Amino acid sequence: MSTPLLEIRNLHVRVEDNEILKGVNLTLNRGEVHAVMGRNGSGKSTLSYVLAGREDYEVVEGEVLFDGENLLEMEPDERAAAGVFLAFQYPIEIPGVATMTFLKAAMNAQRKARGESELTTPDFMKAVRDASGLLDIKQDMLKRPLNVGFSGGEKKRAEILQMALLQPKLAILDETDSGLDIDALKVVSEGVNRLRSADRAMLVITHYQRLLNHIVPDVVHVFSNGRVVETGGKELALELEAKGYADFDEPNAA
């Protein structure tokens, strides 16, 4: 069997003095979509930030292998070039940086890191036009500074646009459904589903089951108090929805 795309082994992470992740184990193979479900504050978003390489998180124990490489040693940009993509729960507004300039810089930086030539402007424009059309993103939105003045739904669609353009090996979707109405949820989910492929894996972090009606996972992990407490098939999400998270809490965490 080939190397898993992502292997998280006994990951313990601290933020300031609080241990947020307390021994996470998770293995994700190419072509698979895993959901991570858990209540607010269970450490789901911390996991996504640690994987993407945000500072302020101290890994005290454990390791993360991406394609067999030590992910935790890499800078965030190196992780992105290796194929990790995080769709942010709260995409960052950056005034003064034009969306198109940003998209081009990101695409070219990753191409450069992989030893490929820069995109020509017509090729870049075409790629953006094609991908944004599928996500119902107006050209006007792309003319604004990055995420500035975007509605919640627009921000989430813009994240999926970036994902479509960057074609990562691993997409981590952090609460991508939050702040979306039904129609927007559909557009975003379809965008994500179009990107499902045999050589790409996804980690879908969500609080609610409803997103998983649209992005159907292969595996569901239940997250509680900083670790995975239950792993199962997609029916586990329904069970969670019916019973609530309390049944999955460990006795000492209740």
Next chain:
Amino acid sequence: MNVQTPVRLSAAEEAFVGQLESAGASAAAERFRIIGLPTRRVESYHYTDLKTLLSAVPPLARAAKGASAPVIDIPGAYRIVIANGEVQNSGTAPNGVIVSKVAGATLTTRDDVLMRLNSALVSESVSVELTGHVDAVVHIDRRMEGDAAHVQSGAKIAFAAGTKATVIETVSGSDAAHMGNAGSYVSVGEGAEVTHILVDLSARQATHFASVEYRLAANAKFKSVVVNAGANLARAQIFAEFTGEGTHGDFYGLNLVDGEQHKDITLDVTHGVPHTTSSELYKQIARGRGKAVFQGKINVARDAQKTDAKMMMQGLLLSDEAEILAKPELEIFADDVVCGHGATCGDLDDTWLFYLMSRGIPRAEAETMLIRGFLAEIVDAVEAEHVAQALGDIVEVWLGKAV
């Protein structure tokens, strides 16, 4: 007569006195001898203590033998060169522009040492009168050429009523430890829509002072942009007075500081009549051991009701040893006004940096994107496309410079 004299004049002060005397400005020389250069005890020079900062004064400039290439070349612009203080012949002016030489300096009398020096030492100034819609950008290109020299220059810019025009003034020149002192008196007529830009691009060893006075008549739309991107020691002083109702002024500025540089923008805006509005946005960016200073004062006269003025200073600190100083002041004598000021200062936002890097953009490039974004608001304020491009290029050069 009982006058208080400094215990001892510094070498720079002696040099200024000598130069004033040699120029026949004996009254100014005598006054300078008594008052000397301002120290930190003088409120308006508190952060830019000239007595300490100025150690030497180069000899007064002589006629330039040759001129360096224009430091910025704005396509389609009409360029007027003032080399070492002398107004050069500048060819046929575009429609609506009349250029002439006038004797003496152009600034009014204010209690300011740099302006007094300028007024005493400038022997001829350029006068530029603009009328109607002037499509060509007018570029007043001041040079400090040859060996290190103390260069005084003056300009009088008059925008007639209803004029639409853009004037940019730059200072540049040979790579020597010049000292420049440039004066500009700018009058904006009724209903004029005008942009005036002032850019210091003088040599790295140079010292450069600029004083600008704006007189704004009624119903005008005015924009001022000042950029310090050259001299090691720079101070730009801007005095704006609203003299007619219904006028709006946008004031922008940028201090780009690195190495051991010290750059100061000092702004004084007076809303002297009712129903005038202004916005002031100044950005300072400092790296190395540089020091950036912004002093901004908004004065609202007793009968200047309905004044609306908002001043903002934003600072970006790129090193631990750099300094950014801001002193905003409001002096309001009217009771029905909206005035405010704010200041922020910090380093690059970690969250923003992480977001860009998480998309594969390496740290250095991400930082540059964010700095460029921070500065964009100033550059984008300029509507004349080629001028905005030129300012953008200045920022790019600064960003690309090894620290």
